[in-house]
Amino acid sequence: MxxxxxxxxxxxxxxxxxxxxxxxxxxxxxxxxxxxxxxxxxxxxxxxxxxxxxxxxxxxxxxxxxxxxxxxxxxxxxxxxxxxxxxxxxxxxxxxxxxxxxxxxxxxxxxxxxxxxxxxxxxxxxxxxxxxxxxxxxxxxxxxxxxxxxxxxxxxxxxxxxxxxxxxxxxxxxxxxxxxxxxxxxxxxxxxxxxxxxxxxxxxxxxxxxxxxxxxxxxxxxxxxxxxxxxxxxxxxxxxxxxxxxxxxxxxxxxxxxxxxxxxxxxxxxxxxxxxxxxxxxxxxxxxxxxxxxxxxxxxxxxxxxxxxxxxxxxxxxxxxxxxxxxxxxxxxxxxxxxxxxxxxxxxxxxxxxxxxxxxxxxxxTGKAGAKSPYAAFYYYYMEQLQAVRSGKWKLYLPLEAKWQNFSGRTKPSHAELYDLEADLGETRNLANEHPDVVTRLLALVEKAREDLGDVDRPGKNQRPAGFVAEPTPRNLRQ
CATH class of the missing domain: 3.40.720.10 (Alkaline Phosphatase, subunit A)
Incomplete structure (x- = not known):
């Protein structure tokens, strides 16, 4: 809008x-x-x-x-x-x-x-x-x-x-x-x-x-x-x-x-x-x-x-x-x-x-009348792990046995959390129990992302390789 x-x-x-x-x-x-x-x-x-x-x-x-x-x-x-x-x-x-x-x-x-x-x-x-x-x-x-x-x-x-x-x-x-x-x-x-x-x-x-x-x-x-x-x-x-x-x-x-x-x-x-x-x-x-x-x-x-x-x-x-x-x-x-x-x-x-x-x-x-977001879904990754998805006004934090956090290798269990970002930008009211149909729909989108992009211990079928060098050298000042 x-x-x-x-x-x-x-x-x-x-x-x-x-x-x-x-x-x-x-x-x-x-x-x-x-x-x-x-x-x-x-x-x-x-x-x-x-x-x-x-x-x-x-x-x-x-x-x-x-x-x-x-x-x-x-x-x-x-x-x-x-x-x-x-x-x-x-x-x-x-x-x-x-x-x-x-x-x-x-x-x-x-x-x-x-x-x-x-x-x-x-x-x-x-x-x-x-x-x-x-x-x-x-x-x-x-x-x-x-x-x-x-x-x-x-x-x-x-x-x-x-x-x-x-x-x-x-x-x-x-x-x-x-x-x-x-x-x-x-x-x-x-x-x-x-x-x-x-x-x-x-x-x-x-x-x-x-x-x-x-x-x-x-x-x-x-x-x-x-x-x-x-x-x-x-x-x-x-x-x-x-x-x-x-x-x-x-x-x-x-x-x-x-x-x-x-x-x-x-x-x-x-x-x-x-x-x-x-x-x-x-x-x-x-x-x-x-x-x-x-x-x-x-x-x-x-x-x-x-x-x-x-x-x-x-x-x-x-x-x-x-x-x-x-x-x-x-x-x-x-x-x-x-x-x-x-x-x-x-x-x-x-x-x-x-x-x-x-x-x-x-x-x-350009402000074209009626223009809408081109995204059916947007995926939130934390390093290797897919942790959330947004579709329209809905954001779902995924139920995970071990949710990665703090770059420390520490994990914690997490349950499904569903938020209406239009009405609740502060993410204060979990609506997962009230809208199980939305949770199911978003979880189906998540599975498509896992197949395409991957997740923890699961390579995506459409990933491409990064670049690597065998012997890296520091960028030093040379007089």
């Missing part, structure tokens, strides 16, 4: 008190004008961390203005509660299990430095799809899809890369062979350890430089910020440090807002406003902290889980003249939809020799 922004704000307040090696392509009709694409991805930012999604702690005027000039998505999902799987979906348009990026090579939840594993170069990324239509492509920020050379952005369709190849908390530690935190330009380490206080500013400046240099041709800028990130105390430049009402977390959020404003100002000054689709989102929900820092309200739960607060993320899309201003979309969409949607908008081909799980959501983003 597409509604006005005023309707969304009222709804939010109410809920807060109670959203083969060579791919075969099929090309769509070639667009008369290829739009530019900018994807701004925050790290671990919570659903309720910006004002337009309900924050009362942070000042986010630029992100709020972007929402007022575009469309807010209340039911936009990452495909995982953690970094690596979520980013793999954005790049490939697939569930993480589809491309075997749902767990790290060592069995952990995310890729670590000097890992043998990475995004398979045989996968077709969103950057490669757009390059086939003549786009200039840049990845500026956190990659986290493998730090070995075959997996880095320059080998995955990007013309230019600046950033840290994994999470900013993965610093040199005793007992590990991790190098000093590397800031890379293309495939060379240019600073180690990287100055994390300056990352948001440096990424912003470089993105603006790339946009300006490519203003006369179509471009794709993927700007995955490092902040607020995974450290106990997020980083910010001196201009923002100590200035918010929410400590280091708030400082980093407010600097991200500044960065978003600089990007929007640049495309406006260059006369690119009506030719540029800008998407702002988070890779997953805010993690649990004591005391709390990021907020996922009015959702329940935290990042790193399959709760709504772990995988439903704030998302805004802005494209003057194409996306109706001041509107809200409450239909289910996901990070997987960017690749097929961008491909169609650019007149590019979509791989037809493999399954792409995402959908073309142009009818939704």
């Amino acid at each position: 597409i509604t006005s922004r005023r309707h969304f704000l009222g709804r939010t307040l109410l809920l807060g008190l109670g959203c083969a090696n060579v791919p075969i392509f099929t090309a769509s009709a070639v667009s008369d004008s290829r739009p530019n694409f900018i994807v701004i991805l925050c790290d671990n930012l919570g659903y309720g961390d910006v004002v337009c999604f309900g924050s009362e702690l942070h000042r986010t005027p630029n992100i709020d203005r972007m929402a007022a000039e575009g469309m807010q998505f209340t039911d936009f999902y990452a495909t995982s509660g953690v970094c690596t799987p979520s980013r793999a979906s954005l790049m490939t348009g697939c569930y993480p299990r589809r491309v075997n990026m749902h767990v790290a090579g060592d069995g952990g939840a995310v890729l670590r430095p000097v890992s043998k594993k990475g995004l398979n170069p045989k996968e077709v990324t969103i950057a490669e799809v757009l390059k086939s239509r003549g786009y200039a492509t840049a990845c500026i920020g956190k990659w986290h899809l493998g730090d070995q050379l075959p997996f880095l952005p320059r080998r995955q369709g990007f013309d230019y890369y600046l950033g840290i190849p994994y999470s900013d908390d993965m610093t040199q530690r005793q007992g590990r062979d991790w190098p000093p935190l590397p800031l890379m330009e293309n495939e060379k380490v240019i600073e180690a350890p990287a100055d994390r206080n300056l990352l948001t500013k440096r990424y912003t400046d470089k993105a603006i430089e790339f946009i300006t240099a490519n203003k006369n041709r179509p471009f794709f800028v993927y700007l995955p910020h490092a902040m607020p990130g995974s450290t106990r105390a997020p980083f910010a430049s001196k201009e923002f440090r100590g200035k918010s009402a929410n400590g280091p977390w708030g400082d980093s959020v407010e600097e991200l807002d500044w960065s978003t404003g600089e990007i929007l100002r640049t495309i406006k000054q260059l006369g690119l406003d009506e030719r540029t689709l800008v998407i702002w989102a988070s890779d997953n929900g805010a993690p649990r902290r004591n005391p709390p820092q990021g907020l996922n309200l009015p959702l329940v739960g935290w990042g790193y889980t399959t709760a709504e607060g772990g995988q439903r993320v704030p998302c805004i899309m802005r494209w003057p003249g194409r996306i109706p201003a001041g509107t809200t979309c409450s239909e289910l969409c996901t990070m997987m939809d960017l690749l097929p949607t961008f491909a169609r908008l650019a007149g590019a081909g979509i791989p037809k020799d493999r399954i792409i799980d995402g959908h073309d959501i142009r009818p939704l983003i």
Whole structure:
């Protein structure tokens, strides 16, 4: 459903008190004008961390203005509660299990430095799809899809890369062979350890430089910020440090807002406003902290889980003249939809020799009357384990003998829990006993997912392999 922004704000307040090696392509009709694409991805930012999604702690005027000039998505999902799987979906348009990026090579939840594993170069990324239509492509920020050379952005369709190849908390530690935190330009380490206080500013400046240099041709800028990130105390430049009402977390959020404003100002000054689709989102929900820092309200739960607060993320899309201003979309969409949607908008081909799980959501983003979510079901995985499914307004947490939790290997039994997310976003009333027919229908969908994508100790018949190297090497600074 597409509604006005005023309707969304009222709804939010109410809920807060109670959203083969060579791919075969099929090309769509070639667009008369290829739009530019900018994807701004925050790290671990919570659903309720910006004002337009309900924050009362942070000042986010630029992100709020972007929402007022575009469309807010209340039911936009990452495909995982953690970094690596979520980013793999954005790049490939697939569930993480589809491309075997749902767990790290060592069995952990995310890729670590000097890992043998990475995004398979045989996968077709969103950057490669757009390059086939003549786009200039840049990845500026956190990659986290493998730090070995075959997996880095320059080998995955990007013309230019600046950033840290994994999470900013993965610093040199005793007992590990991790190098000093590397800031890379293309495939060379240019600073180690990287100055994390300056990352948001440096990424912003470089993105603006790339946009300006490519203003006369179509471009794709993927700007995955490092902040607020995974450290106990997020980083910010001196201009923002100590200035918010929410400590280091708030400082980093407010600097991200500044960065978003600089990007929007640049495309406006260059006369690119009506030719540029800008998407702002988070890779997953805010993690649990004591005391709390990021907020996922009015959702329940935290990042790193399959709760709504772990995988439903704030998302805004802005494209003057194409996306109706001041509107809200409450239909289910996901990070997987960017690749097929961008491909169609650019007149590019979509791989037809493999399954792409995402959908073309142009009818939704352009506010087409009666447009509905293309998803019959959406699946929530926690590493290897399928834990929940959503279909329409219903979310079912699966009955499991041993539900994985906390990345610790610990498990606990769980029973079926069914929630009406339209009426009960806080997931407070279990309706499984009242609607056994719905439970039965959703369990049938789950069995299809297990056959297709797999589950614990059960490979999916349509999974594809990740990439591996035999002898990984650290990314070190060489004088």
